[in-house]
Amino acid sequence: MELDLLALSRLQFALTIMFHYLFPPLTIGLGGLMVSLEYLFLRTKDQEYEMAAKFWTRIFAVNFAMGVATGIVMEFQFGTNWATYSRFVGDVFGSALAAEGIFAFFLESGFLAVVVFGWDRVKPGTHFFATCMVAMGAVFSSIWIVVANSWQQTPAGFKLVSHNGVMRAEITDFWAMLFNPSSVHRLAHVLIGCYILAAFFVMSISAYYLLKNRHVNFARKSFTSALVLGTVMSLLALVQGDVQTRKVATTQPAKLAAMEAHFETGTNGSPLHLFGLPDETEGRVKYGIAIPRLLSFMVHGNLREPVHGLDKISRENWPPVAATFYSFHVMVGLGMLFIVMTLVASFYRWRGTLWHKRWLLWGFVLAIPLPYIANQVGWVTAEVGRQPWIVYGLLRTKDALSKSVTAEQTLTSIILFGIIYALLFAVWLYVLNDKIHHGPDPAQPHAETPAGSLADVAGLRAGAGGASLTMPGDAADSEKPH
Amino acid sequence: MDLNLFWFALLGILLAGYAILDGFDLGVGILHLFVRKDEERRIFMNSIGPIWDGNEVWLVTFGGAMFAAFPDVYATVFSGFYTAFMLLLFALIFRAVSMEFRSKRPAAGWRHFWDGSFAAGSTLATFLFGVAVGNAMQGMPIGPDKEFQGTTMDLLRPYPLLVGMLAVATFAMHGANFLHLKTEGDLQKRVHHWQWRCFGIFLVLYLFTTAYTLVEIPLATRNFGRHPWVWLVVLLNFLAIANIPRAIFQGRGTYAFVSSCATIAALTFFVGVALFPELVHSSLNPAWSLDAYNAASSQKTLGIMRNIAFMGLPFVLTYSAAIFWVFRGKVKLGKFSY
Numbered sequence: 001m002e003l004d005l006l007a008l009s010r011l012q013f014a015l016t017i018m019f020h021y022l023f024p025p026l027t028i029g030l031g032g033l034m035v036s037l038e039y040l041f042l043r044t045k046d047q048e049y050e051m052a053a054k055f056w057t058r059i060f061a062v063n064f065a066m067g068v069a070t071g072i073v074m075e076f077q078f079g080t081n082w083a084t085y086s087r088f089v090g091d092v093f094g095s096a097l098a099a100e101g102i103f104a105f106f107l108e109s110g111f112l113a114v115v116v117f118g119w120d121r122v123k124p125g126t127h128f129f130a131t132c133m134v135a136m137g138a139v140f141s142s143i144w145i146v147v148a149n150s151w152q153q154t155p156a157g158f159k160l161v162s163h164n165g166v167m168r169a170e171i172t173d174f175w176a177m178l179f180n181p182s183s184v185h186r187l188a189h190v191l192i193g194c195y196i197l198a199a200f201f202v203m204s205i206s207a208y209y210l211l212k213n214r215h216v217n218f219a220r221k222s223f224t225s226a227l228v229l230g231t232v233m234s235l236l237a238l239v240q241g242d243v244q245t246r247k248v249a250t251t252q253p254a255k256l257a258a259m260e261a262h263f264e265t266g267t268n269g270s271p272l273h274l275f276g277l278p279d280e281t282e283g284r285v286k287y288g289i290a291i292p293r294l295l296s297f298m299v300h301g302n303l304r305e306p307v308h309g310l311d312k313i314s315r316e317n318w319p320p321v322a323a324t325f326y327s328f329h330v331m332v333g334l335g336m337l338f339i340v341m342t343l344v345a346s347f348y349r350w351r352g353t354l355w356h357k358r359w360l361l362w363g364f365v366l367a368i369p370l371p372y373i374a375n376q377v378g379w380v381t382a383e384v385g386r387q388p389w390i391v392y393g394l395l396r397t398k399d400a401l402s403k404s405v406t407a408e409q410t411l412t413s414i415i416l417f418g419i420i421y422a423l424l425f426a427v428w429l430y431v432l433n434d435k436i437h438h439g440p441d442p443a444q445p446h447a448e449t450p451a452g453s454l455a456d457v458a459g460l461r462a463g464a465g466g467a468s469l470t471m472p473g474d475a476a477d478s479e480k481p482h
Numbered sequence: 483m484d485l486n487l488f489w490f491a492l493l494g495i496l497l498a499g500y501a502i503l504d505g506f507d508l509g510v511g512i513l514h515l516f517v518r519k520d521e522e523r524r525i526f527m528n529s530i531g532p533i534w535d536g537n538e539v540w541l542v543t544f545g546g547a548m549f550a551a552f553p554d555v556y557a558t559v560f561s562g563f564y565t566a567f568m569l570l571l572f573a574l575i576f577r578a579v580s581m582e583f584r585s586k587r588p589a590a591g592w593r594h595f596w597d598g599s600f601a602a603g604s605t606l607a608t609f610l611f612g613v614a615v616g617n618a619m620q621g622m623p624i625g626p627d628k629e630f631q632g633t634t635m636d637l638l639r640p641y642p643l644l645v646g647m648l649a650v651a652t653f654a655m656h657g658a659n660f661l662h663l664k665t666e667g668d669l670q671k672r673v674h675h676w677q678w679r680c681f682g683i684f685l686v687l688y689l690f691t692t693a694y695t696l697v698e699i700p701l702a703t704r705n706f707g708r709h710p711w712v713w714l715v716v717l718l719n720f721l722a723i724a725n726i727p728r729a730i731f732q733g734r735g736t737y738a739f740v741s742s743c744a745t746i747a748a749l750t751f752f753v754g755v756a757l758f759p760e761l762v763h764s765s766l767n768p769a770w771s772l773d774a775y776n777a778a779s780s781q782k783t784l785g786i787m788r789n790i791a792f793m794g795l796p797f798v799l800t801y802s803a804a805i806f807w808v809f810r811g812k813v814k815l816g817k818f819s820y
Contacts, residue, residue, distance in 0.1 A: 061582070062582060065535070065578055065579060065581075065582040066579065066582075068535060068538070068578060069574070069575045069578040069579050070575070071542075072538070072541070072542060072571065072574060072575075073571050073575070075542060075545050075546060075549075076545065076560060076567055076570075076571055078549065078556075078560075079545075079549065079556045079557055079559070079560025079561060079567075080560045080561055080563075080564050080567050080568070081561070081564075083557035083558065083560065083561035083629075084557070086549060086553055086556055086557040086560075087553050087554055087557045087628075089553075090549055090550060090552075090553020090554075090556065090557070090779055091553065091779040091780050091783045092783075093549065093550065094549070094550025094551065094553070094779050094783045094784075094786075094787055095550065095783060095786045095787055095790060097546040097547075097549055097550045098546060098547060098550050098787040098790050098791065099790050099794075100546065101539070101542060101543035101546040101547065102543065102790060102791060102793075102794030102795065102798060103790075103794050105539045105542055105543065106536065106539050106543070106794075106798045106801075106802070107798075107801075109535040109536045109538075109539050110536040110539075110798075110801055110802055110805050111801070111805070112535065112536075113532035113533055113535070113536060113805055113808075113809065114532075114805060114808060116532070117531060117532040117809065117819070118532070118808060118809075120816070121808055121809070122808060133801075161780075168553075170779075170780040170782070170783070171780065171782055171783050171786070172782070174786050402557070402561035402564070403561070403627075403629045404558075404561050404562050404564070404629050404630040404631070405561050405564045409564050409565060409634075412565075412568075413564075413565075413568045416568065416572065420572060420575065420576075424575070424579060427579070427583055431582075431583055431586050434586060434587070435586075
């Protein structure tokens with residue numbers, strides 16, 4: 001059997017990036033939530049907030065470790081599997097990557113130590129500062145990576161230079177590269193997606209506690225703050241997504257045409273397909289339900305002007321239409337569902353009856369995979385829709401591979417990644433589930449223990465000989481030395 | 483100093499920073515299975531618990547800086563060492579998640595599994611770093627098109643394997659010196675014994691590797707004639723190494739640790755001196771080597787990145803030092819520990 005290096009390399013990249021991207025959105029979103037909870041604690045001295053901040057911090061830490069472990073794979077993989085691409089983009093990506101390492105990664109991983117391990121080592125104000133730095137670092141890292149990816153979608157601020165017959169892109173204008181036509185829109189969209197995911201994550205766990213009648217005060221506080229965030233962000237996603245789609249129509253017409261499975265330009269207003277099965281060989285959408293002229297209205301703001309279809313693009317530059325169409329439509333459909341869910345919940349919350357709507361709370365518990373799917377298929381739309389280019393209009397994906405890597409090597413590494421990631425995923429779910437079942441620790445009245453340090457020592461002594469050190473971690477957390 | 487040499491030097495500093503900082507993390511991992519009690523293993527993991535992650539960022543930044551400043555080196559080395567890098571990634575993944583997961587469940591089987599993967603991941607990663615350095619010193623089959631022309635087996639020559647073992651011994655010693663600072667009582671006494679043993683193994687391998695290098699690796703000494711001040715670092719290196727047993731004997735943990743830091747810095751420096759101004763030496767034809775000029779990004783990019791580095795690094799160093807200060811002292815297992 002002839003192994004296809006291109007297909008395998010793409011498969012490996014898809015596998016590793018999709019697995020990696022299970023973690024960063026929650027890191028980014030939860031970071032913001034932890035900042036607000038800790039701020040509320042410092043302002044109100046309400047122990048419930050401290051308890052909540054500590055609980056979400058622990059979830060955050062597990063998630064962060066997975067993000068780091070799978071993220072380093074991504075950084076290496078450009079070089080291991082896409083060496084030709086690395087040579088081509090290195091000069092342009094250089095500044096973004098350097099900025100990411102120095103401004104973002106050091107910030108978040110350094111201060112995370114204080115956030116996770118430093119509750120009793122630094123003053124509350126310092127701890128809050130560290131939490132802010134971690135949240136900021138997480139957002140910073142998304143900025144630089146989205147900028148780099150956006151440059152691949154809409155390259156700007158560069159020139160092509162040949163070195164001994166090998167072409168590469170070299171930067172001419174840093175700010176034009178940074179603010180290339182799609183980076184701001186796409187960054188906004190990515191961050192909105194992260195906040196929606198984190199909001200649904202928190203609402204899911206909180207709703208579970210409410211249904212089980214556990215940690216009720218904590219759960220209500222967490223649910224309400226996440227609901228505010230989730231509602232605002234879901235609505236914002238609609239508005240911002242609309243703006244962004246219009247932008248794609250001008251910057252990447254092939255991608256837009258594939259997203260909408262818009263095969264024929266026609267002479268009049270273009271229809272918008274709500275559902276359907278796009279068929280690339282026949283060049284039409286089967287069993288489709290379409291609203292006439294709506295696509296023209298959304299792109300051009302009028303009902304007459306046709307939108308560029310795939311027929312305007314030469315066949316070898318078509319992205320895979322079906323994958324782009326389905327992933328885009330699943331994302332939009334889920335986005336609509338998020339709006340409905342959060343609006344209904346907000347309405348009941350406002351009426352004060354939300355905590356009795358068990359069906360709705362169950363809905364939120366079970367909805368947890370949905371924002372993950374929405375984030376993933378959104379990226380599938382962006383990346384598959386850019387094909388056959390790895391850098392839009394400049395470098396084809398098939399020309400970007402490593403020359404010294406064989407298909408057999410890649411197949412082996414895919415299999416190993418598959419096994420290891422499956423194991424990690426199972427363990428991660430298990431640990432997460434365990435933490436959720438354990439729940440937040442009850443608030444400790446630490447102001448009332450003037451002999452706190454003595455109690456600490458006593459607790460440690462007891463622990464050293466007794467059960468708590470053989471069952472540490474969460475199990476030990478339930479027995480309080482105080 | 484022009485921009486190319488600035489980035490050559492900065493890459494060296496990042497590599498040395500990584501080797502010193504993550505070196506003791508990896509060393510703790512290498513030594514992890516030598517303690518048997520659950521509590522002691524937790525102390526080991528928690529000695530590096532808050533800081534290993536920040537230390538690993540030095541590697542991430544090193545990789546990013548290499549991609550940015552010398553894209554051809556990054557592309558050639560990472561694709562040429564494909565299988566080795568995949569193994570390294572798996573090792574680093576297991577090391578990272580082992581710490582996170584190990585103490586989350588009380589079951590003995592669970593903990594043994596993650597203990598094993600923590601130690602194996604740390605040891606394998608260290609060994610592979612050494613193999614990579616050994617290959618860099620010996621040269622690699624690089625063709626005129628800047629592409630690697632060998633196979634994975636070409637990388638497993640005797641010299642790289644020897645350097646791999648030296649790396650494991652060095653980090654184990656460094657880790658033991660670190661653990662001496664973080665432990666107390668009976669455990670510290672045992673760590674003190676290990677310091678001796680690790681130093682002995684290190685010394686034997688170090689002398690052997692040095693002799694091998696001087697005889698078999700012509701690259702290693704080519705710059706010593708041109709830049710005689712390098713001998714000063716050789717002297718400092720000997721002093722640092724000699725100071726380790728002295729500090730261990732006197733039980734002065736900090737001195738021992740600082741000395742092993744200096745030793746690692748000096749060894750990294752020697753690798754830089756050996757390669758300078760090349761980053762990858764071609765064993766097929768020296769003219770095909772990748773150096774700080776023919777493999778670099780444009781002057782504009784190197785300049786922008788230098789400004790970014792100057793803006794960011796003072797902050798990074800300041801708050802990293804502050805965080806190390808917060809977590810100084812002996813390990814105390816508490817409710818926030820692993």
